[in-house]
Amino acid sequence: MRHPQTTAERHELAYHPHCQTCSLSSLCLPLALKERGTEQLDAIIRRRAPLKKGDILFRQGSDFDCVYAVRSGSLKQVTTEGSGEDQLTNFYLPSELVGLDAIDEDRYPGTVVALETTTVCEIPFDRLDRLSEALPELRGQLYRSMSKELRDDRRMMRLLSRKTADQRLASFFAGLSERFRRRGYSPYSFRLSMSRADISNYLGLAVETVSRILGRFQGQGLVAVSGREVNILDLPALTRLAEEEGVH
Amino acid sequence: MRHPQTTAERHELAYHPHCQTCSLSSLCLPLALKERGTEQLDAIIRRRAPLKKGDILFRQGSDFDCVYAVRSGSLKQVTTEGSGEDQLTNFYLPSELVGLDAIDEDRYPGTVVALETTTVCEIPFDRLDRLSEALPELRGQLYRSMSKELRDDRRMMRLLSRKTADQRLASFFAGLSERFRRRGYSPYSFRLSMSRADISNYLGLAVETVSRILGRFQGQGLVAVSGREVNILDLPALTRLAEEEGVH
């Protein structure tokens, strides 16, 4: 994804790698915390060397001990089951928490891979849990993060079971656009960090279908796509298309 | 769903309607709690009059204040979006928690309806949250419940995006069987509390497809179905079929 604030972030990383000064604190875990709480949270967070594109944050089946907050870049979660093909279950953008679905079984249920150069904050879950005892706001934020992920999953199920290929792609772009907007980036112009194959896998379509529909959208003046560079030309129409009911 | 313990449960309801004596305590929230904690949890739980088939536990969009633990019976969660058709996102069985996906937005994201006579325990979330401050085991159990639901959702996404109609139905029956087994009921013989329409909606199929495939399964000696009465004849084969990779 594009990083208009790259320079600022580099500066911040070098000099104040703390929640207090992180540009994401209003979206991320510290959201509801007061000064003191943020400091305490900060104390248990470990920085990690940036991941390069294709680097693995953790592997499916390995022991769960940390959740990760995305600081910059993006990742995908991939689950392999049985003799089967992979299923891409999620993309993660800055401020989102990775690994919450591992708490229950104490093992990560999928492999998480960086889609580009990516930095994350590593948070040992047992310490986070203990800290959430003393900080009701942190606890609430954790509950909310998980609850939001549940809601998003339900939306995804709806997409997969009731929407046509066109609507899936429209939803995907509208969703990305919205996520960028909330993070302060342009909702109209961005660079995809994921390949067509990733998108099609995530949306439950064939790569060819994604390609064709993107072409069609282009023809209809909805978007302008060139490789991974995306310009959304008619967001309202895209949103309308995404919300229209499936033909089922 | 069938209730071999109905008499015992009625007895329990009348005389000791408490977590301490609930037959589900080893599956439900009190799972990891000690005596003392169970009592405290018990103190904030409200009983509710049993719901009859078709009764609504709460409506989509109404204010969130409680989560509910299913005590007996079963429910479905239905989400209506836009101008559209309903999407059935979940079935809930005894010991499962309903409403966890409402925390984030403070409104229930779907309507929850009883599929048969159903009793639930009503738990005000703010009090549960506060109690989870003092009881780390309760907190852990809450985190685990949500995490498990996240994992189940991912499995559902996989089902919806990669599995054929046959595999979806095989997964559905194998899953139900497993859930009954864990609750101490027969994994081979049970009564569906949901209609074919519910099943097809949940699995992202047409009712007709469900009907046809059930017929085929019957012919193959996998199950014997008569109305809502189900006998699983070859669970291993069903499981194998469910796990086979989609043809995509």
Add this chain to the structure above:
DNA sequence: GGGGTGCCATGATGCAGGTCAAGGCACCCC
């Protein structure tokens, strides 16, 4: 009994999107 209603089954037909195959373009390394 007759007719209404809800739920399920089955048959005929069509289409959205998967599959297979081939080609284009950017980039890299020898």
Add this chain to the structure above:
DNA sequence: GGGGTGCCTTGACCTGCATCATGGCACCCC
């Protein structure tokens, strides 16, 4: 330059499942 590799696009064809339509059965109420 040439050839390899990764990623995307486009075209031709085919199939799994939705859709439409009809009928059966159980149950209820008049």
